[in-house]
Amino acid sequence: MLLKIDFESDIPIYMQIKNAILQGIAKGDLSPGENLPSVRQLAEDIGINMHTVNKAYNLLKNDGFLTIDRRKGAIINDKISSPTxxxxxxxxxxxxxxxxxxxxxxxxxxxxxxxxxxxxxxxxxxxxx
The missing domain is CATH 1.20.5 (Single alpha-helices involved in coiled-coils or other helix-helix interfaces)
Incomplete structure (x- = not known):
C-alpha cells in the first residue's frame, strides 16, 4: 500500500492516513478482506509514531471500514454498512x-x-x- 503523507500539511497525519485508505477502498485499490500493513510496519515505513497509525486504524474501525484482529491485523471489511x-x-x-x-x-x-x-x-x- 502506497501512502503519500504531506508532513507540511495542516491536515493531521492520522487523518491523511485515514483519508488515503478510504480513497483506496472507494477506488477499488484496496479490496474487501485485504490486509493492511501492521501498525508497527506502516509507522516504520512512513517514519511516524505507531500511535498515529493506530489512531487512523481505530477511526476506520469505528466507522465500519476495518476489522482489527490481534492475530490477523487490520483487514478491509467485506460488508460496509449502509449510511445511517x-x-x-x-x-x-x-x-x-x-x-x-x-x-x-x-x-x-x-x-x-x-x-x-x-x-x-x-x-x-x-x-x-
Missing part, C-alpha cells in the same frame, strides 16, 4: 463548510458540481473493479 441518519447529518455538515468555502473563494456552482461529479464518478468506477 447520523452519517447523513455529518455529511451534510461537512458539505456545508466545503460549499461555503468554495463560494467564498469564488468557485461557481457549475464548477463545484462538475468537480463533485468527476470525483464521485472516479470512485464509483473504482467500486466496479
Amino acid at each position: 441518519e447520523e452519517y447523513k447529518v455529518l455529511l451534510e455538515e461537512n458539505l456545508k463548510s466545503t460549499i461555503a468555502e468554495a463560494i467564498c473563494k469564488g468557485v461557481s456552482e457549475g464548477e463545484f458540481l462538475t468537480t463533485c461529479n468527476n470525483i464521485f464518478n472516479t470512485y464509483k468506477e473504482g467500486t466496479k473493479k
Whole structure:
C-alpha cells in the first residue's frame, strides 16, 4: 500500500492516513478482506509514531471500514454498512463548510458540481473493479 503523507500539511497525519485508505477502498485499490500493513510496519515505513497509525486504524474501525484482529491485523471489511441518519447529518455538515468555502473563494456552482461529479464518478468506477 502506497501512502503519500504531506508532513507540511495542516491536515493531521492520522487523518491523511485515514483519508488515503478510504480513497483506496472507494477506488477499488484496496479490496474487501485485504490486509493492511501492521501498525508497527506502516509507522516504520512512513517514519511516524505507531500511535498515529493506530489512531487512523481505530477511526476506520469505528466507522465500519476495518476489522482489527490481534492475530490477523487490520483487514478491509467485506460488508460496509449502509449510511445511517447520523452519517447523513455529518455529511451534510461537512458539505456545508466545503460549499461555503468554495463560494467564498469564488468557485461557481457549475464548477463545484462538475468537480463533485468527476470525483464521485472516479470512485464509483473504482467500486466496479
